[in-house]
Amino acid sequence: MSYVIEGTTGPWEVVIGLEVHAQVLSRAKLFSGAPTAFGAEPNSQVSFVDAGFPGMLPVINRECVAQAVRTGLGLNAEIHLWSRFDRKNYFYADLPQGYQISQYAYPIVGRGSVEIELSDGTRRKVGITRLHLEQDAGKSLHDQHPTKSFIDLNRSGVALMEIVSEPDMRSPEEAGAYLAKLRQILRYLGTCDGNMEEGSLRADVNVSVRRPGEGFRTRCEVKNVNSIRFVMQAVEAEARRQIEVWEQGGTVEQETRLFDTARGLTRSMRSKEDAHDYRYFPDPDLPPLVLDAAWVEGLRAALPELPDARRARYMRDFGLSAYDAGVLTAEREIADYFEAVAAGRDPKQAANWVMGDLFAALNRTKRDIIDPPVSAADLGALLDLMADGTLSGKLAKEVFEAMVDTGRPPAAIVEERGLRQVTDAGAIEAAVEAVLAANADKVAEYRAGKEKLFGFFVGQVMKAMAGKGNPALVNEALRRRLGRPEV
């Protein structure tokens, strides 16, 4: 089922490639010891290296290199044991060095791939061309003063991974699925927090259109799109614009464009006379980056289980549906929580509680899986209380709500509130007798054939026992008692 846009002169295919900038998770910057935390006071996280002071020398952060290698391994990509940093030269007020230290001809990571899944269940591979390490620039604020721009260099020198895909995507959905998958892998690996609102992950979207079966036509680059939804919208808007240009007899010019999220259109960003000439050359401050193969293998051995593998394992070992396994592995933290609950217990029951009651509680309390109102250990203990007959399913829900409200473990709540399920046959029979005696008319109706009244009796007995009667035993006692002729 391929995606085409019908123009006025026939169908068009869309060709999409993404360049994703992912901020490396590290304490310090790529080439300095200044911190990377988001939202600090302006220019408080800047070293002399980051500010481009004369005579300062960059020294690379080993962890940033490791994060790039881990990401490469997670993308099934070649790791280049020999790579090199080049200077990318351009002038901008938030680039104090006058160049960005980047990798050009010799990136640290080469070809790899990502598998995406579409809503109709089809899976396909998107090729990764390369991943390289580079410095982020500072931040400009243009709206604080009528005639001045304000510059904050806190981001200057923070490590970025630029991850370039092949032009393998053919629809907005595929572009969105690719970015979502890439984000999920990065978050599983712990190499990028994937926070698109804070700009930790942003995409440049390359779009071109063509007639089915044709070679590639000229592409345009839509810069700095910062959500998955906007990527999908930008692809469609840009494709429609290009189709209109071609159909009116024009020619699409290669250029950089911006996506106007309010209007849902792309617009041209740079004029042609400013055409880029970055004059890359090897950075003389940095020798080549040579990695030890054994070190790379050590990183490979320590990689966490990735989402696809984890999902497949949940389906295979736990018998979960593809959908449930997908939901539970969407985030590493959710999967970790689920596995802690499921350990040694019924995985399907654990899955139902996590996806049902826990997710509802997270929503209601506006908390997340990192800081849940009920710990995995406590939820597991609650399941144990159901398994050993202390709690009925109904009582367990009640206990769970109390756990959400108080943060206390289930056993303590059961004790405090006397919620222990009543399994004592004598107590149940006494309640049954009392209910039947008080509803002699209904009993007569039931005996006359109105069998659906059985549910009414169960409800009355449970009510009389404050909801604590063991439902199976109550049913059994009622059936036995109603089966006898006399009341």
Add this chain to the structure above:
Amino acid sequence: MSLDQATVRRVAALARIRLSDADLPRVQGELNAILGWIEQLQAVDTEGVEPMAGGAPEGAAPMPMREDVVTEGGIADLILANAPDREGDYFAVPKVVE
């Protein structure tokens, strides 16, 4: 190889160096002298020699690395000390909007 005046103008523009028309022939001459010297270097036979990425032979000086530890920051006043203009702890520059 020699640079024509249009190329010299373009290189100057990329480097944000303002050249007057009067400066152009002098700068053109200087740059072409440098290129002439590079041409002399290119006469050396480097067949079979690996290109160098820096000033030291490969392996002579492995890239030094730092650990991922915060050791700097918190010196906004020193960072801003040479700024021609500032607003609070921001650098202030003439408005640049694309």
